[in-house]
Amino acid sequence: MKKILSDNILQSIRSGLVVLDHNGVVxxxxxxxxxxxxxxxxxLIGRSWGELFPHIGEDSDFKKVVVDVIAEERLNAHHEVSYFSPERQRRQLSVTTSFLREQKAVTGIIVQFDDITExxxxxxxxxxxxxERQRLSLEMVNSMKKLSLSVAHVILNPVASIGGFVNLMMRRIDKENPIRQYxxxxAECAGRLENVSKSFKEYTDIQAVNFETIHLSTLIEGIRPKIESTADRLQKKIRCNIDIEDHITALIDPALFTMALDEILMNSIESIEDGPGEVDIIVYKAACGVIVEIKDTGFGIDNRHIPYAFDPFFTTKTSNNGMGLFKVKKIITEHLGSITIGRREVVGTKVIIHLPSDTLTL
Ligand SMILES: Nc1ncnc2c1ncn2[C@@H]1O[C@H](COP(=O)(O)OP(=O)(O)OP(=O)(O)O)[C@@H](O)[C@H]1O
Ligand SMILES: [Mg+2]
Structure with missing residues (x-):
C-alpha cells in the first residue's frame, strides 16, 4: 500500500524525478x-548516468550536476542547465540534486528537474x-543633445539682441506712444524665447556621468535641508520622510543624481499648494537593482499627462519651461536606469527610479 501510494505521488508530480543508486545507475x-x-x-532504468549522457562540451552541464553531487557531496545543489534531447532539441532545465539516505547512510542520488525552456x-x-529600449533611449538623448546645442546657438544670441534693442527703444519713446505696447x-516674447534656449543649454550642459560608489542614505539625507529651506522660502508646510534600507550603496554620479532628485522634489514641493503636505523618499533593494521612490501628497498628475511628462517643454504650469523631467530622464538613462510615474490614485504623485543591478555594489 505504502509503495503504491508513494509511486502514485511520484508519478503525479509535474517535475521529472530520477533516482540513481550509489554506483550512479538509474x-x-x-x-x-x-x-x-x-x-x-x-x-533509462539500469543504465549508468555516464553511459546515458556521455557527451562532453555543450551537453555536459546536465551530466555534470550529478558528478558535482558525488564529487563535492553537495546537498540540495540547484542548477539551471541546458539539456539536448536525443533529437538534438535544446531544453533549459532547472535541476535540484540531493542524496537519498537510509538510516543516515547515503544509498543514492535524487535528481529532480523541471523544463523551464519557455x-x-x-x-x-x-x-x-x-x-533595445535602453539603446533607443540613449540614442534619443544623444540626438536631443545635438539638436539642443544647435537650437541654443542659433536662437540664444539673436533673441538676446532683439530683447536688448527693444528695451533700448522702449526707454526712448513716450509712455503714451501707441507703439510702446507692441x-x-x-520684449515679452523675446524673454520667453530666451528662457527656452537657456533651458536647452542647461540640458546640453549636463556632463557625462562620472560614476562613484555612493551611500544613498548619506546622499539623500544631504538633500533634506534643501527641501526644507525651499519649502520655507515658498511658505509651504512640508514634512520630508526618508526611509532607506540599511547600507545601500550604488554606482552613480552624485552631482547628476542629486540634480535629478532636486528636479523631482521641486515638482513635489510645487504640487503641494497650501499644505501641510508630505514628501516621502523610500529606497530599497529589488531583485534587479535599487528602487528609489519619491511620493508626495500634492495635487497629483493627471493620468492622461503621464505619457508626456518627460517630453521637452511639457508643462501644466504658467511660468515654468517644462524641462525638469526631461533633464531627469536624460540623467537616469545615462545611469542605465529607468524612471516612471505611477498612475494617480487617491492623492499625490509617485515617481519611481530603477537603477539596474550592475550599478549596485554591496
Ligand atoms: N510631483 C508632481 N505632481 C504633480 N504634477 C507633476 C509632478 N511632477 C511633474 N508633474 C507634471 O509634469 C509636468 C512636467 O514636469 P517638469 O518638471 O518636466 O516641468 P515643470 O515643472 O512644469 O517645469 P520646470 O521643471 O522646467 O520648471 C509638470 O508641469 C506637471 O504637470
Ligand atoms: Mg519641474
Whole structure:
C-alpha cells in the first residue's frame, strides 16, 4: 500500500524525478522525467548516468550536476542547465540534486528537474527588449543633445539682441506712444524665447556621468535641508520622510543624481499648494537593482499627462519651461536606469527610479 501510494505521488508530480543508486545507475524515473528527457524508461532504468549522457562540451552541464553531487557531496545543489534531447532539441532545465539516505547512510542520488525552456526564452526576450529600449533611449538623448546645442546657438544670441534693442527703444519713446505696447509684446516674447534656449543649454550642459560608489542614505539625507529651506522660502508646510534600507550603496554620479532628485522634489514641493503636505523618499533593494521612490501628497498628475511628462517643454504650469523631467530622464538613462510615474490614485504623485543591478555594489 505504502509503495503504491508513494509511486502514485511520484508519478503525479509535474517535475521529472530520477533516482540513481550509489554506483550512479538509474533505478527509478517517473513519467515526467521520461517525457522531459525524451528517453524511454526502458532505456533509462539500469543504465549508468555516464553511459546515458556521455557527451562532453555543450551537453555536459546536465551530466555534470550529478558528478558535482558525488564529487563535492553537495546537498540540495540547484542548477539551471541546458539539456539536448536525443533529437538534438535544446531544453533549459532547472535541476535540484540531493542524496537519498537510509538510516543516515547515503544509498543514492535524487535528481529532480523541471523544463523551464519557455520561461527562460521569455526572460531572454524580455532582456533583449529592455536592452533595445535602453539603446533607443540613449540614442534619443544623444540626438536631443545635438539638436539642443544647435537650437541654443542659433536662437540664444539673436533673441538676446532683439530683447536688448527693444528695451533700448522702449526707454526712448513716450509712455503714451501707441507703439510702446507692441514693443512690450516683442520684449515679452523675446524673454520667453530666451528662457527656452537657456533651458536647452542647461540640458546640453549636463556632463557625462562620472560614476562613484555612493551611500544613498548619506546622499539623500544631504538633500533634506534643501527641501526644507525651499519649502520655507515658498511658505509651504512640508514634512520630508526618508526611509532607506540599511547600507545601500550604488554606482552613480552624485552631482547628476542629486540634480535629478532636486528636479523631482521641486515638482513635489510645487504640487503641494497650501499644505501641510508630505514628501516621502523610500529606497530599497529589488531583485534587479535599487528602487528609489519619491511620493508626495500634492495635487497629483493627471493620468492622461503621464505619457508626456518627460517630453521637452511639457508643462501644466504658467511660468515654468517644462524641462525638469526631461533633464531627469536624460540623467537616469545615462545611469542605465529607468524612471516612471505611477498612475494617480487617491492623492499625490509617485515617481519611481530603477537603477539596474550592475550599478549596485554591496
Ligand atoms: N510631483 C508632481 N505632481 C504633480 N504634477 C507633476 C509632478 N511632477 C511633474 N508633474 C507634471 O509634469 C509636468 C512636467 O514636469 P517638469 O518638471 O518636466 O516641468 P515643470 O515643472 O512644469 O517645469 P520646470 O521643471 O522646467 O520648471 C509638470 O508641469 C506637471 O504637470
Ligand atoms: Mg519641474
Amino acid at each position: 533505478v527509478y524515473a517517473n513519467n515526467p522525467a521520461v517525457k522531459i528527457l525524451g528517453l524511454d524508461d526502458e532505456l 520561461i527562460s526564452e521569455l526572460r531572454h526576450r524580455e532582456r533583449l527588449i529592455n536592452e 514693443l512690450e509684446t516683442i
